[in-house]
Amino acid sequence: METSHIADRLIRFGAEDGDYMVTKSDDLIIDFTDKIRAIRFTSGYTVYIRVSVGKHVGFYTSNDLSPEGIEEAAKTAVKIAEVSPEDPYWVGAPRGLGLTDVEGIYDKRLAELTPDEAVDMVKSAMEGVSTAKPGVRPVRGSLRINVREYTIGNLNGEEVSRRGTSIFIYISGRAEEPGRSAVYTDFQNSRSLDRIKPYELGREVGLKTYEFLDAEAVSTGLYDLILDGRVAASIFRIMLSQAVSADAVQMGRSPLAGKVGCKLLSENITFVDDGTVPGYVGSKPCDDEGIPVRRNVIFDRGVLKTYLYDTYTANKENRRSTGNAHRSVGASTVPLPNNLILNPGDYTLEEMVEDTSKGVYVLKTIGEWLSNPVSGFLNATVTHGYFISNGSIAGRVKGAVIGGDFYQLMNVKVVGLSKELYESMSSYSPHVKFEKVQLSSK
């Protein structure tokens, strides 16, 4: 990618400070139902520009990297900055760009995968579903392979680049018998090809789909809950990503504002943000401002230690960025976790189930993103779960709503964490067990 002319153009049109990020993205996508629908290649650039004239800041995003496109982008960005009111908190664009050494985030084999090889992976996943049990078939899915290059620079002449690959596959199975049906979906997400096992994914989906034909509603009441690691990871991402962001804190939109140093969660709970873990979905050598990523301990044994910062929010508090800038579509940045990780405990899932007299092991939920991270109110609907009675699985359940105060759950109701971590959209968690949680049903 030729990007060196961007800074020159910005300066020529009157920018005094600023930075830019250019991404080149190549995607190979296969959408399928019970058969492959289409394969598509998409390829394109995005240019994100942030410039300042004095304390006036402007933003511009475009997908045109041609010389004329950059000329237009630079001119418009500066014009926007000039008409914007002064931002009293603007100190300047990031300085000190650099890279942390992070492994396992670019896979050459994945970057060079052909459409035919991708088709074979999809066929394996579909075969896994349809051969798992009679009457079960694949109904929906997608395989997405992404290769992305980033170049991040500033008007001070600094520039860094990073690149990464990712692969994501999901597949849904459906089982039908007279008077009853079931659907089950699962996914695999990785930075490299060797961690994706399409057939095994499909087979697991097929088995689970069949198994949940006999799922029933549970009655409203208090249950011990074991959240599958992926469900827990998804919930933590939704409830904490914004809450630990210095932006939400400074703007008065976080329940964690003013609580650094306070013990808010159980002492079993240590959350870290770590963008350096090899092969993790959110790992990268630098953030979207070019600041090297690092490991940040957010909650240490229940005590809130820090918020996450980009350069802008860090400047407001006269401190340094934690390497968590994420560039929004509008070209400004917001601090968010790179990989949000709940440190594991020492239970096995089997031990957690054995220790439960009346409970539900929650395998899948929908709607957790409807929870309210500002008030801390958690909401999720269990679509697939196992009913636990006297230490063993006694049936399958669906359609119950989990509701409650997230911070109370994580403080006084959490009683156990499993040994392994599971991922959901760059959030990582073990299985988590809670005592006496309200489940609502019809």
Place this chain on the structure above:
Amino acid sequence: MEFDWVLEEGARLGADYVSLLYQETVYESFTADNRNVREISRRRAKGLGIQVLRGGGLGFASTSTLDKDSISRCLKKALATASAVKMVSETKLTEAKPVEDRAVSRFKIDPLEVDFQDKIDLVLKANKAAFVDPRVKSATTRLAVHYDRRIVKSTEGVDVEVKCFTTGLSHLAVAYEAGVMERVLHQRAEVAGWEFIQESDWEAFTTDLSKLACKAVSCKTPPPGSYTVVVDPEIIGILLHEAFGHASEGDLVASGASILKGRLGEKVASKLVTVVDEGVVEGGYFVPYDDEGTPKRRTVVVDKGVLRSFLTSRTTAAELGIENTGNGRCQDFQNIPIVRQTNYYMLPGDMSFEELLEDVGFGIYIRGVGATGGQVDPGMGTFTFSVGPSFMIRNGELAEMVRGVVISGFILDVLKGVDAVAADLRIRTSIFGGCGKDGQIVRVGFGGPHIRVRRMTIGGGG
């Protein structure tokens, strides 16, 4: 248009069918946060998507670099993917009627021509007006302007251009009282020019939302359980769209991922329920043609409780052996059209809102202002939605406000439980978000009248 040669070149290289989508889009956003301007941004994109059919294989590629060499490479990639697909599955298309048309959404003042300064002044004023109460701890106001131009051309004689302007404003109010924080997010948008922004009272809009957040922060959540529920037009709109609309999309039906599969002609709702999908309707988004160049007219999906039609694109209509309803839509030139709703809504009845309340001894009136959305499993028919601050109903009258209300259930149970439908139809669209499916987001419209449902599960209670 300068891309006609692509159609000819595609045919020469062996494509049975070539379709192009050229798109230009501009999105301006002006954000004020806690009395200061936070971000002014402009996003501009243009590019070309090429879809080809060769020997039954459907291939696609896109490019944002529009020189001849890049487009040629893009065409060849599309043909290569078509060849990979045809080895494993065959796609058929319904016949497309040749059509040539230029459609422009209604507007008086081009919002992109309006001075940046006017937009900054408006959003800042609206944001500052929101601090009406010391309990308001945070307020974010966002003004947005969107221009979308699409040209669809195909080797079958389709040549359609659709231009659309959308404008709107959103506001997030966060209130804090006695250790409790509550947020209310709402937006208003229309397919219109700057006149929609000019003619609305945005200071009143943000003030009202702040007051609502302040009132909600001290409210209780209702005890979980089963209630008689009166549903407002926004919630019935989003509920229908998410929990029923997706299940009526032909691709989900064809693959068996819909609870409505095999149910055409069956009773799926109360006889009071009629649901349509319509491309151009007051208050909704502007879809006179879909992204395959098919005219989008009114499709009656449910007629007096009976399932009458599914929504289809050219591929799904061929697969299901039914009519193409013009619902093949894509997010942008980088995506392939898939079956999407346009403006999906319930037709009104003849009762008043008061009459809906009259018969309710104890229930809840659930409202959309401040709702955060919903999620469904169209294969199971289950849904869960977080609605805005709502009201208990006692002895036929609205009583105290409640917050944190979450509804969930099985959509067919809900629609069969509709026992009253009001006359007050309202349809809305959004400029800040849209409907997501298969990684693509498209703008939609949704709505309906107030309705009453005899039994619905209410969660919350925390």
